[in-house]
Amino acid sequence: MLYARLILMRLLKAIVVLLLIIVFNFVLIQLAPGDPAAILAGEAGASDEQFLQQLRERFGLDQPLYVQLWEYVSGIATLDFGYSYRQQMPVLDLILERLPATLLLTGTAFVLSLGLGILAGAMAAKRAKRVSGSVIMAIALLFYATPLFWVALMAVVLFSVYLDWLPAYGMFTVGAELTGWAHVLDVAKHLILPATTLGLFFMAIYTRMTRAPMLDAAQQDFVKTARAKGLKSGVIQRRHILRNALLPIITLAGLQAGQMVGGAILTETVFAWPGIGRLMYEALMQRDYNLLLGIFFFSAALVILFNIVTDLVYRLADPRIKEAT
Amino acid sequence: MSFFARFARNRGALAGLIILGLIMLMAALAPILFPESPWRMVQRPFLAPFEVDGFWLGTDTMGRNVAAGLMHGAWVSLLIGLVSTAVALVIGVPLGAVAGYHGGLIDDALMRFTEFFQTIPNFALAIVLVAIMQPSVTSIVVAIALVSWPPVARLVRAEFLSLRHREYVEAARLIGQSNTTIILRQILPNTLSPIIVLASLMVATAILLESALSFLGLGDPNVMSWGYMIGAARTVIRQAWWLSFFPGLAILLTVLALNLVGEGLDDALNPRLTRKRHQESAT
Numbered sequence A: 001m002l003y004a005r006l007i008l009m010r011l012l013k014a015i016v017v018l019l020l021i022i023v024f025n026f027v028l029i030q031l032a033p034g035d036p037a038a039i040l041a042g043e044a045g046a047s048d049e050q051f052l053q054q055l056r057e058r059f060g061l062d063q064p065l066y067v068q069l070w071e072y073v074s075g076i077a078t079l080d081f082g083y084s085y086r087q088q089m090p091v092l093d094l095i096l097e098r099l100p101a102t103l104l105l106t107g108t109a110f111v112l113s114l115g116l117g118i119l120a121g122a123m124a125a126k127r128a129k130r131v132s133g134s135v136i137m138a139i140a141l142l143f144y145a146t147p148l149f150w151v152a153l154m155a156v157v158l159f160s161v162y163l164d165w166l167p168a169y170g171m172f173t174v175g176a177e178l179t180g181w182a183h184v185l186d187v188a189k190h191l192i193l194p195a196t197t198l199g200l201f202f203m204a205i206y207t208r209m210t211r212a213p214m215l216d217a218a219q220q221d222f223v224k225t226a227r228a229k230g231l232k233s234g235v236i237q238r239r240h241i242l243r244n245a246l247l248p249i250i251t252l253a254g255l256q257a258g259q260m261v262g263g264a265i266l267t268e269t270v271f272a273w274p275g276i277g278r279l280m281y282e283a284l285m286q287r288d289y290n291l292l293l294g295i296f297f298f299s300a301a302l303v304i305l306f307n308i309v310t311d312l313v314y315r316l317a318d319p320r321i322k323e324a325t
Numbered sequence B: 001m002s003f004f005a006r007f008a009r010n011r012g013a014l015a016g017l018i019i020l021g022l023i024m025l026m027a028a029l030a031p032i033l034f035p036e037s038p039w040r041m042v043q044r045p046f047l048a049p050f051e052v053d054g055f056w057l058g059t060d061t062m063g064r065n066v067a068a069g070l071m072h073g074a075w076v077s078l079l080i081g082l083v084s085t086a087v088a089l090v091i092g093v094p095l096g097a098v099a100g101y102h103g104g105l106i107d108d109a110l111m112r113f114t115e116f117f118q119t120i121p122n123f124a125l126a127i128v129l130v131a132i133m134q135p136s137v138t139s140i141v142v143a144i145a146l147v148s149w150p151p152v153a154r155l156v157r158a159e160f161l162s163l164r165h166r167e168y169v170e171a172a173r174l175i176g177q178s179n180t181t182i183i184l185r186q187i188l189p190n191t192l193s194p195i196i197v198l199a200s201l202m203v204a205t206a207i208l209l210e211s212a213l214s215f216l217g218l219g220d221p222n223v224m225s226w227g228y229m230i231g232a233a234r235t236v237i238r239q240a241w242w243l244s245f246f247p248g249l250a251i252l253l254t255v256l257a258l259n260l261v262g263e264g265l266d267d268a269l270n271p272r273l274t275r276k277r278h279q280e281s282a283t
Helices: A002-031 A036-041 A049-058 A065-077 A091-126 A131-145 A148-162 A180-218 A221-228 A233-271 A276-285 A289-317 B003-009 B011-033 B066-102 B104-119 B122-133 B137-148 B150-163 B167-174 B179-215 B226-236 B242-269 B271-282
Strands: none
Touching (some): A002 A289, A002 B104, A036 A049, A091 A180, A091 A233, A131 A180, A148 B179, A148 B242, A221 A233, A233 A276, A233 B104, A233 B122, A276 B122, B011 B066, B011 B242, B066 B104, B066 B226, B122 B179, B137 B150, B179 B242, B226 B242
């Protein structure tokens, strides 16, 4: 009952944010130098005048601005994102076709980076006074400072070109026509490099985020009590310290989701991973603004979805939080 | 202990400062050592490092001098990092100050606005902004500033919230100072240290963002940048990995140095907080 209300509230908030993003997109099209019709058509300058006139009529570009805004918003509200004249397909179809690949990539990278990041951070907190703890934090700082796309390229050089262990491009072997488990294995092999390189940066963030709250939690009275009870230090680390430190980590992890979607644009570009990030790069190269704005909208929606999910997980992890919103 | 002594006690920060100094030197010497445009084709393409005298890092796919590009790129990276951070501060500080000082409805409205910008995926927004405004140094600076001000606003707001009922603020109010004067002359100077620390870290993030944008082909077509060099060499990575390697290393070192300097500034500017943190980590 409580959850239903909560989800409803969050969805309402999400709708408001998405509406604002649609308006924002509309303003961007208006601000762009040149003819909005040309922008919608994905043409830079020289283009068929008759075609542009058709577009102007179709999108009501000869109407006053507020009518145009209404048309634009209600269009997207009915899931009409327009047409990509470059790819000769509706924008929505293009995006939906590519969405599963992005979800697979970001989902894997998210789980991987969160798991390994928390593990590394917990180890660094436990060894705070030792060299090994400092080494973990130094490595985390190094990954944090490394450009995502560069790590990806270097991974291609090392693991695909030089060692020839893993495939460098695409999501599956073209022409192999694999089915069943063989196909799953093939995709998994293609997934390793993109998911790892995307995850490294976030792993560094989660490592840094885990250490501080764990050190804080280790100061609490209940830890002293547990120690006085004679519990083993491993049990205290896992069940008393980590569990309490986990809550702020989950919140921050949700906030990082937006960056993960952004990072996927770079990773997918390097690895030719057929997701919406790669699609965004293609739209960028072809100056296909309608498609670009559609993907922008979807990536924002994805972030909001991530946030709602982490919010729910947070509440499952800590039953003390009842109705904070 | 003096400010610099406190800063230098953090050895990582000192190392960061030295690296940063070297990169600034690179940027400053670029027009002297390589007075020609880094876009000029000067030798046969695909020269490996040290293959020909005078071309320590070889040439790229078009026969341009990689070392020249690297040094000119240092200037662009630092410039865009600094200016976009400054613009982000100009947006974020007043917003956070007003929200934190006044509280209530104004705070609510401003924070919702900030939250909205935080929800939008940063990098995607930057891409869309630069693509629509057309790539140029100005549009890149504007885009990076627009995606990076929200943390500033949140930080300044939190500081103002905690300081606005301090006695010296109440005293200033009592003697009839205006809100603007109190914000600018009484509270703001007391929030400077965390802002400086955050700003140094933001310069690092801005440099990463700029490199990612130019990697995707959204760099200013008139200036040479590290991200562009990596992006242009991407398709030939199998034949000439060094073309992507060195500019990436330059980005890595710059961002690392800025992060180390930021941590050092944090130690030096907030000594009480740091000491507390060290005690905590020691027990």
